[in-house]
Amino acid sequence: MRSGNPEALASPYDPAQVESRWYALWEEHGVFRPRPGSGAPYVVSIPPPNVTGSLTMGHLLGESVRDLLLRWQRMAGRETLYVPGMDHAGIATQNVVEKKLEDEGRSRQDLGRDAFLREVWAWKEQYGGLILRQLRRVGVSADWTRERFTLDPAYSRAVMLAFQKLHEKGLIYRGHYIVNWCPGCHTALSDEEVDHVEVQGSLWTLRYPIKGTDKSISVATTRPETMLGDTAVAVHPEDRRYAHLIGRMAVLPLMRREIPVVADEAVDPKFGTGAVKITPAHDPNDFQIARRHGLPAVVVIDEAGVMNENAGDFRGLDRFEARKRIVEALSDAGYLEKTEPYTHTVGRCSRSDTVIEPYLSWQWFVKMAPLAAPAIEAAKKGQIKLFPGRWKKVYLHWLENIRDWCISRQLWWGHRIPVWYRGGETVVSPDPPPGEGWRQDEDVLDTWFSSWLWPFAILGWPEKTPDLERFYPNALMVTGSDIIFFWVARMVMAGHEFMGQAPFAHVFFTSIVRDAEGRKMSKSLGNSPDPLAMMDRYGADAVRFTMIYLTPMGQDLLFDEKRIETGRFFANKVWNAARLVSLRLGDEDLSKVRESQLSLSLADRWILSRFANAVKDVTRCLKTYRLSEAANALYHFTWNEYCDWYLELAKPRWTEDADPEARRAARWVAWKVLDGVLRLLHPFMPFVTEEIWQAIPHEGETLALAAWPTAKRAWLDADAERQIEFVQALVVAVRNLRTECNLPAGRRVPVVVRGDAAQLELVERLRDQILPLARIESLTVSRDGTRPKVAASAVVAGAEVFLPLAGLIDVDGERARLAKEAARLLDDLEGVKKKLRNQDFLRKARAEIVERERTRLAQLEETLEKLKRAQESLRVAQP
């Protein structure tokens, strides 16, 4: 038992000072390393942040949530492990470094591959370091000895091996297909990396002459520039308008190339003219149609979005400039039939916002359907549970309609594809094959092809390490729903494929943090406050608590810096309550005190009962991921019950002249409940709670390893709760009367209470506590039933409270107040009476509900009766 050190709790509370102290101590004590516990290990890993820059408030929310759950589980006795790390984030990082080079007047092409990669690594060192500092500042209980980076040698090896294994199973293939190409980033993308946005464009109708006739066929398009690469016109086979043209040749305007008119089921005869121009190299649908008809593909737009050598006169023009010029040219030549405004969607690169160009190229793909099957089953069988549950539908829908995954990227920053070529030979291997002359594939892998291995690659896979043995599968993944496809679903697939089981049991989706205007916070928008600045200004504890307090289950979080005051004020409140308690604890070693030896007062039994309830509430909320509700319950208990009522009720018993036994009990209970509050609060606000805990009597080295409280059944005491509730109502009523009578706040007032024997006994028993709480000068219980002649009055649970203040109160005002109160109750009474007259209600409602209404009726009538008499007595008293 440490006696604690009350002087340590200085006033005022200074978060910066407190928060600088504890992280090193926790690390020193190995708090964050796994240590044997009960039950299965509780393993969580970080969704590795991109090394592109600093963290956002969204990350801060995620870290707060993960650390909350980890610290709770650790205190509850589980073996816990939080694996930290970072993601190399291929495109994102390469883009920011390229941007930096551009600002310096350099380019990656100038540098060449190796020098460029050195630049990126330097960037990674700089910004990765910033991220790590931020994570420590938040207080996350990560095991830094297990820190991982997706481009670490061991991790890279895992990526290579995963590629090789999938290739061996025939699940990876190379193909020449239309992919989403970003001309800005100069790389292929997966479908998930493309955002579809609606644009107000045009629909142009072009007329293609039919060779050898004076007829023509008209086609509609939103992308006239692609017509240079048309190799056919397609119509529906049963479209009678065009039946006679099938098999004829059309002459492609501007290019004067002859292209066939073909029939294909995919054409919708009802759209546009019912005839479609076919550009196999620049449209995925057209590509499919072309395959069916053996049509050639002519690429007319290059990797940078510029018209190429097949574009004739338009060669060298940017694709959007070319569009304009081609429309003009078609119009001049009489081939433009009409132009209509048209709303449609275009794909944009989610990284650079560049309009995506469907582009025919050689890429590597993963065949996804076989991988999706076990991931679907895992969710359906409940082996993996999503919170909130509605995400299951979204997850399943995606998996059940999954398409193959384009994993090659034409970038330099990333895992180079482990494929080697020599002459006509191809070898898939992490290492160069023996012999001379092997050339490795130039492309790198999609970032997500490395991060989908995260839950086991961080534990040493493919080696059978003790960590992998012990800590796979993980318990929980906490992340944003915006990466449910990118990452979550793919991790589940990889988990089953490489480890034979789901990577985690639970997935908890946090809120998306938006700014006050509802825009998603992001680095690119620059609308996220700097988390470090927030923590410097308000304290990490305050920020953490507030984020949890604010995060609604399954809804977005609208963040406003001002809201952080909630957490800051709360931390301050806890600090000051602890100051009060620690100053009054005395010298006795409270750990030696046995509860059974104490004579607990009613207030003591009440707060212990309330505390037991709070423990139950908070624990239940955490178990079901209702995190803000847990924070709320704790906030309310600490502030409104412990501070506002219990500490005030205890104060009179802490004085020198109080009864020693009562003082001892009050000290012990105040300490015990404070200790319990600190334990419950520690996962939310680790720093301030540790600081306080160390300053008061405690056992153990650190609060981080103290036991999570349990709700003691013996502490639950409904009687005590009812009785203190009455006392509270009584005190509030006196305070209210004082305000209503406009009495100076400093003035002590006489009070008379009438009520039943039990109520009067209670008032007598708690007299010493009631006096200061309600600022009462003299408290008289009216045993003989007499009542003051002129008084302001109120009715509390059937008892009457009087402020006998002849000459001081405004009699008319008091009468009006009583009348208003009576009118309000009369309304209620009517409602209750109506219910009780209703035969259906009496017959069908549950007996206890009917009984409650009857009780309420009696109470209302009694209260009204008393109010009436109070009014009468005022009338009589009036001179």
Next chain:
RNA sequence: GGGCGAUUAGCUCAGCUGGUAGAGCACUUGCUCGACAAGCAAGGGGUCACUGGUUCAAGUCCAGUAUCGCCCACCA
């Protein structure tokens, strides 16, 4: 074109299995009572988006409508 979510006090949101509408902030009034003005005390403020239905009883369950938001979708 599908799917999901939201609509409750001025603002941001709770309200789990139907049974007398809640919190924080903001607002009003009064407080240097030895923990805390980052505080204390007392207040004002809501036809729970709309329309039907189920029920003795609906903010809560069902159906529909409206508005806003998000996700998915290769109709040129």
